[in-house]
Amino acid sequence: xxxxxxxxxxxTRLIAGFIFLYGVYIVLHGHLTPGGGFAGGVIIAAAFxxxxxxxxxxxxxxxxxxxxxxxLESIGGLMFILVAAFGLLLxxxxxxxxxPKGTPLRLxxxxxxxxxxxxxxxxxxxxxxxxxxxxxxxxYIMKE
Amino acid sequence: xxxxxxxxxxxxxxxxxxxxxKDLLAAAVSMGIVGFxxxxxxxxxxxxxxxxxxIVVEVLTVVYFAAVILRTTHIDSTIGVKPQYxxxxxxxxxxxxxxxxxxxxxxxxxRFGFPIMKVASFYxxxxxxxxxxxxxxxxxxxDYRGYDTLGEAVVLFTSVLGVLTIMRRLGKKE
Numbered sequence: 649x650x651x652x653x654x655x656x657x658x659x660t661r662l663i664a665g666f667i668f669l670y671g672v673y674i675v676l677h678g679h680l681t682p683g684g685g686f687a688g689g690v691i692i693a694a695a696f697x698x699x700x701x702x703x704x705x706x707x708x709x710x711x712x713x714x715x716x717x718x719x720l721e722s723i724g725g726l727m728f729i730l731v732a733a734f735g736l737l738l739x740x741x742x743x744x745x746x747x748p749k750g751t752p753l754r755l756x757x758x759x760x761x762x763x764x765x766x767x768x769x770x771x772x773x774x775x776x777x778x779x780x781x782x783x784x785x786x787x788y789i790m791k792e
Numbered sequence: 793x794x795x796x797x798x799x800x801x802x803x804x805x806x807x808x809x810x811x812x813x814k815d816l817l818a819a820a821v822s823m824g825i826v827g828f829x830x831x832x833x834x835x836x837x838x839x840x841x842x843x844x845x846x847i848v849v850e851v852l853t854v855v856y857f858a859a860v861i862l863r864t865t866h867i868d869s870t871i872g873v874k875p876q877y878x879x880x881x882x883x884x885x886x887x888x889x890x891x892x893x894x895x896x897x898x899x900x901x902x903r904f905g906f907p908i909m910k911v912a913s914f915y916x917x918x919x920x921x922x923x924x925x926x927x928x929x930x931x932x933x934x935d936y937r938g939y940d941t942l943g944e945a946v947v948l949f950t951s952v953l954g955v956l957t958i959m960r961r962l963g964k965k966e
Contacts, residue, residue, distance in 0.1 A: 679925040684933070686944075718956060725949050732938060743938035749924030758925035761934045764941075771945060775952040782959040 652702045660702040667695040675769035679758040685768025692773035697780050717778035724771025731763050796836060803829045816868050820857040824850055838909060 674681075675688030735744025743760075750757035803826050810822035827850030834843035902910065915932050923931040933941045 679927050679930040679934075681927060682929065684927070684930055718952070721949070721952055725945055728942065728945055732942065743935065745923060745935055752920055752924055753926045758923055758930070761923065761925050761930050764934045764938075765930065768941070768945060772948065775948055778952055779955045782955050 652704075656702045660698055664695050664699050667698065668692060671695060671769075671773070675765055676755070676762065678765035678769075679761045680753060680755070685765040686772050688765075689769040689772025689774075690776060692769065693776035693780070696773075696777050700781070714778065714781050717774045717781065720774035721771055721778060724767050724769075724774060727767035728764055728771065731760050731767060734760075796833060799829045799833055799836075814868050816861045816866055817858065819868065820854055820861060823857070824854040827853065 671688045671691030671694070673688075674683035674691055675685055678684030678688065732743045735746050736742050738744060738746055740746075745759035745761070747759040747763075749759050752758075756762070806822040806825040806829070810819045810826070813819050813822065827846065831843045831846040831850065834840070834846055915936060916928060919928045919931040919936075920926065923935040925931040925935070
């Protein structure tokens with residue numbers, strides 16, 4: 649409920665946004681640089697976990713983010729399957745790369761790979777955050 | 793390739809022991825032998841990353857099983873019970889069917905573990921032109937091996953589902 653000391657809170661306030669942005673960068677550039685949906689999703693989840701750990705939450709707020717997290721996780725999974733199944737709808741095979749490839753090394757290239765990365769990023773980030781809330785935070789808050 | 797077959801024989805023996813032995817702790821250890829043999833096999837066919845994952849999973853599984861067995865009972869109560877014939881027959885029929893179909897389906901595959909790194913060099917040489925992704929890892933996990941990634945996503949989804957189902961306390965009105 650109370651969170652940590654004012655030092656941790658100040659540093660977190662400065663850093664959390666950058667961590668989140670870095671995670672988004674890793675997800676969006678998954679087809680160009682090392683990283684991708686899984687790594688970026690973990691970094692995004694880490695930003696939120698840092699916020700929760702340092703500031704603490706009210707139980708009501710946590711319940712909302714809990715439901716939101718599991719909702720986002722399901723949306724990410726569905727998005728990934730839809731991206732894959734669209735190739736099937738076009739009369740070809742599952743995981744068909746149906747978008748034009750574009751020039752390599754540009755941000756918009758490689759067809760469906762960035763879309764799939766975004767879907768996996770949402771899914772992994774929301775999933776890990778939900779696991780963290782369920783395993784750690786809720787018990788911590790129930791005690792107080 | 794001899795070492796692969798030796799490992800396979802050891803795994804078969806350990807698997808039979810794990811099913812048939814009466815002491816559950818010994819069964820868990822035999823199961824660990826199977827898992828570690830798989831890890832060694834991954835190293836032999838030059839997949840060290842998979843070997844590391846396999847070792848971690850196997851250690852966790854054996855420790856978990858041992859902890860549960862030490863707290864409950866050592867004796868496998870299912871051994872010595874009158875065998876049920878219908879499940880065994882169904883198992884053998886479908887097992888044989890699966891083996892025959894697999895034999896036909898996998899006929900054209902290269903021999904197990906040989907030549908090493910053939911598929912990998914294909915991905916490295918053709919990944920950029922075929923998928924347009926500069927990161928070869930992305931082109932493999934999201935294009936060539938998309939089904940694997942779908943499976944991984946399902947594993948993650950299932951684990952989240954399990955954790956939320958078991959650990960959920962906020963929904964209860966206490």
